[in-house]
Amino acid sequence: MARIGIIGSEGRMGQAIAAALATAGETLSGGIDKGGDVEALAKDSDVLIDFSSPHALEANLDAAVAAGIPIVVGTTGLEERHHWLCDAAAENTAVLQTGNTSLGVTLLAHLVREAAQRLGDDWDIEIVETHHRMKVDAPSGTALLLGEAAATGRNIALADNSERGRDGITGKRGTGTIGFASLRGGTVAGDHTVHFLADNERIALSHLAENRTIFAKGAVRAAQWLLGKPKGRYTMPEVLGL
Numbered sequence: 441m442a443r444i445g446i447i448g449s450e451g452r453m454g455q456a457i458a459a460a461l462a463t464a465g466e467t468l469s470g471g472i473d474k475g476g477d478v479e480a481l482a483k484d485s486d487v488l489i490d491f492s493s494p495h496a497l498e499a500n501l502d503a504a505v506a507a508g509i510p511i512v513v514g515t516t517g518l519e520e521r522h523h524w525l526c527d528a529a530a531e532n533t534a535v536l537q538t539g540n541t542s543l544g545v546t547l548l549a550h551l552v553r554e555a556a557q558r559l560g561d562d563w564d565i566e567i568v569e570t571h572h573r574m575k576v577d578a579p580s581g582t583a584l585l586l587g588e589a590a591a592t593g594r595n596i597a598l599a600d601n602s603e604r605g606r607d608g609i610t611g612k613r614g615t616g617t618i619g620f621a622s623l624r625g626g627t628v629a630g631d632h633t634v635h636f637l638a639d640n641e642r643i644a645l646s647h648l649a650e651n652r653t654i655f656a657k658g659a660v661r662a663a664q665w666l667l668g669k670p671k672g673r674y675t676m677p678e679v680l681g682l
């Protein structure tokens with residue numbers, strides 16, 4: 441049995457992960473929130489699970505590296521520099537960062553990549569996500585993950601081909617771009633639809649999360665899988681064998 445530490449332990453996901461750990465028969469080594477001692481938590485743990493804030497990421501990665509333990513990063517709202525930090529930490533320990541730990545979204549990303557690869561850029565791609573009113577980042581990490589999957593299928597760079605935050609006189613849609621739209625309200629755990637829109641026909645690929653259990657179970661599974669892995673950056677498809 442592994443000792444698993446949670447960063448963001450009192451949050452919505454932190455509590456769901458603690459419940460999933462208990463169900464899986466794993467040991468919770470401890471949990472911290474803002475102002476907590478992540479180095480001490482890392483010393484008491486065999487693996488860390490971080491669902492907190494991008495502001496905490498650097499210290500969390502440093503603590504995992506210093507303690508020589510792997511870390512699962514589920515926090516979203518990450519910018520390019522946060523991905524560089526994950527890459528740097530992965531030179532010294534095992535790091536798995538993902539915008540969504542669920543089996544369903546992991547499979548959806550695979551399907552989106554396949555569809556984008558097969559459909560030409562006369563098929564416009566638009567990603568729509570809906571989340572609860574408490575969510576602080578947009579587009580969601582999952583929407584960006586799905587956008588990356590579509591961009592990979594199209595063999596283009598998402599950063600150079602995104603349309604985000606349309607407002608006012610936007611001009612026509614750019615051919616080959618990937619659009620993002622975010623809805624916020626109520627208690628929605630997380631809905632994502634990738635629309636492929638062509639002349640006279642459309643395809644919509646969706647994942648609807650009914651509660652946070654799916655994310656929590658996936659995070660625990662990722663932590664279990666990371667134990668004993670050599671340094672490097674890992675992905676959810678590897679964890680789930682997809």
Ligand SMILES: NC(=O)C1=CN([C@@H]2O[C@H](COP(=O)(O)OP(=O)(O)OC[C@H]3O[C@@H](n4cnc5c(N)ncnc54)[C@H](OP(=O)(O)O)[C@@H]3O)[C@@H](O)[C@H]2O)C=CC1
Binds near residue numbers: 475516581
């Ligand atoms: N990858 C995935 O599958 C999923 C990812 N997420 C992501 O996980 C993150 C957390 O979501 P959620 O639980 O809903 O958010 P919450 O706001 O409910 O919880 C966040 C927790 O992190 C803590 N926290 C904030 N800053 C720090 C810090 N510097 N160091 C340590 N802890 C800190 C907060 O503590 P305090 O209250 O003291 O500030 C709080 O307890 C979000 O980025 C969300 O998008 C969510 C679901 C699934």
Ligand SMILES: O=C(O)C1=N[C@H](C(=O)O)C[C@H](O)C1
Binds near residue numbers: 516517540582629631
């Ligand atoms: O903040 C959330 O709640 C969620 N965040 C993740 C994201 O940004 O994609 C995953 C899930 O959709 C729930």
